[in-house]
Amino acid sequence: xxxxxxxxRHLVMGMTNKKSLKCEQHLGHNAMYWYKQSAKKPLELMFVxxxxxxxxxxxxxxxxxxxxxxxxxxxxHLHTLQPEDSALYLCASSQDPRGTGTVYGYTxxxxxRLTVV
Amino acid sequence: xxxxxxxxxxVTLSEEAFLTINCTYTATGYPSLxxxxxxxxxxxxxxxxxxxxxxxxSNKGFEATYRKETTSFHLEKGSxxxxxxxxxxxxxxxxDMRxxxxxRLTVKP
Numbered sequence: 001x002x003x004x005x006x007x008x009r010h011l012v013m014g015m016t017n018k019k020s021l022k023c024e025q026h027l028g029h030n031a032m033y034w035y036k037q038s039a040k041k042p043l044e045l046m047f048v049x050x051x052x053x054x055x056x057x058x059x060x061x062x063x064x065x066x067x068x069x070x071x072x073x074x075x076x077h078l079h080t081l082q083p084e085d086s087a088l089y090l091c092a093s094s095q096d097p098r099g100t101g102t103v104y105g106y107t108x109x110x111x112x113r114l115t116v117v
Numbered sequence: 118x119x120x121x122x123x124x125x126x127x128v129t130l131s132e133e134a135f136l137t138i139n140c141t142y143t144a145t146g147y148p149s150l151x152x153x154x155x156x157x158x159x160x161x162x163x164x165x166x167x168x169x170x171x172x173x174x175s176n177k178g179f180e181a182t183y184r185k186e187t188t189s190f191h192l193e194k195g196s197x198x199x200x201x202x203x204x205x206x207x208x209x210x211x212x213d214m215r216x217x218x219x220x221r222l223t224v225k226p
Contacts, residue, residue, distance in 0.1 A: 103168040108160035
């Protein structure tokens with residue numbers, strides 16, 4: 001248990017479905033992140049939230065919609081996905097990078113393995 | 118910009134062999150440097166870190182030294198075990214984290 005909990009661990013969804021991934025941390029961190037990890041590709045940063053405000057969106061298609069209702073919870077809403085969206089989706093949290101925050105690493109969840117059929 | 122380059126894998130070693138995974142970086146200012154490990158079916162776990170030049174991070178027999186003159190942060194372990202089989206990621210943090218592509222290590226008995 002890392003302190004960052006992701007649910008579900010596995011998800012199979014059809015291309016017309018709507019589903020959501022959930023991430024929760026109670027480490028007192030105020031920055032949260034979504035990453036996509038595909039086979040044989042580098043980690044792809046998708047979204048960044050600092051103090052509940054989205055500060056980065058790396059040209060992610062609109063079929064992925066993030067939501068951060070508070071500093072402890074992060075969601076990724078999915079709709080009309082494509083088979084190439086099948087991947088491991090990782091959530092991470094960290095201290096605010098401002099000031100001395102960069103000395104802190106990220107804490108990752110175990111990920112959600114998503115399969116789009 | 119900030120970026121990390123690490124040696125491509127896969128790396129295959131016999132148990133008790135010496136491990137080196139090379140990592141070099143490009144950055145402005147004074148980043149912190151990290152090594153993460155990812156075991157099958159899991160997320161990334163922080164293995165060790167160094168926050169300033171000449172610092173040595175160490176954990177579980179792994180070590181890495183922050184070398185500003187060569188902009189490197191190579192990961193080493195003197196005697197690997199089968200349980201060390203995983204993917205290893207080098208990373209730097211100036212603001213947000215930048216990860217390398219990962220190096221898969223397989224240790225055979």
